[in-house]
Amino acid sequence: MSGKSVRIKDIALKAGVSTGTVDRVIHNRGKVAEDVREKVLKIIEEMQYEPNLIARALGANKQYSLGALMPDPSADSYWLEPRAGVEQAEKALRHYGVSVTRYMFDPYSIASFQECADAMLAGGHEGVVISPVFYKESLPYFEALQRAGIPFVIFNSQISEYTPLSYIGSDLYTSGLLAGKLFHYGVPGPCTLLVAHIDEQAANASHLGKKEKGFRNYFAQHHLEEQYTVVAAELDRSNKSAFVAQLDALIEDHPRLGGFS
Known part of the structure; x- marks a missing residue:
């Protein structure tokens, strides 16, 4: 049994x-x-x-406050479904005394992230869920949570320096390997493959770095460096004409460009 x-x-x-x-x-x-x-x-x-911990919580009539720090879908529609997931979970757990406060930051603004993270720390929550889009700026908050004994869960972007209750998301390195494998099967060499980081700084986004590392390592592991040249570029869409100029320059500089990732 x-x-x-x-x-x-x-x-x-x-x-x-x-x-x-x-x-x-x-x-x-x-x-x-x-x-x-x-x-x-x-x-x-x-x-x-x-x-039965849930039954015990009901019997104690205890209230649990959780915080969810995540990007605002109005700035990036990718986050519509994660936000819907948080809302669905809150609805399912409401009868058990669980409430969720959402702290929605602009995924393109470090200042917005820090402002929302500060508010989350001051919220007095029993636990928090965090999407650490900005790598360097996230670390002090994880340190503060550990000092305060507040459990946390990380989703979408994994931070290896800290040990959360759990990480929810894909294996980023393996995702990069798979992307490299698909290009190898679908794009004949010799050619150049561009890893394009659009509207994000790769140096401060750990999820991008892990994906790119996996992508590059696929070709290295299979001794394909002479057939496939991998280059990376950060592209900014805030200025349309500058964005188009960046793309034109990349295409001109790499005449054997076979694909974008």
């Missing part, structure tokens, strides 16, 4: 005692004969009982 399906009633039935006795053993309160305690504990271990 799996731990998730075991009830206190099941343990009491097998031990031949009341559910109240099992409850006192689990919570180590009240008087229970030592031989009965040992018997109940043994059955608990055998049946792999795990307490």
Whole structure:
């Protein structure tokens, strides 16, 4: 029997005692004969009982405040679905006393990120979810969360210097390897492949660096450097004419350009 399906009633039935006795053993309160305690504990271990934390939270009528620091979809539509996911999770957990405060920052503004991150730290949350778009600026906030003992989850961009409760997202390095493999299969060499970082500074975006490293390493691992030359460029779309000029210059400088990544 799996731990998730075991009830206190099941343990009491097998031990031949009341559910109240099992409850006192689990919570180590009240008087229970030592031989009965040992018997109940043994059955608990055998049946792999795990307490229902949600039911316990309902019984305690405790409120839990979570913070979600993430880019504003109005600035980048990519974040529409992540925001919808946070809203769906909050709706599902609302009955268990969970509330979520969203701190939406401009993904192209470090100042906006820092302002929202400061507000999140001051929010008094029991836990937070963070998308660390700006690598260097994120590190002090992870340090502050660890000092305060506030658990955090990272999503979309992994930061290896800290150990969150979990990371939600793709394996960025493997994503780059796969992209390289697809280009190898679909674009005949010899040619040049451009890794284009659009509207983002690769040096301060760890997710971009890991993807690019995987992309480059695919060709290195398969000894394809002579057939495929990989170049990287940062492109800024804020000025349309300058953006077009950048593209024209890249195409002129690399006449054997076979694809963009």
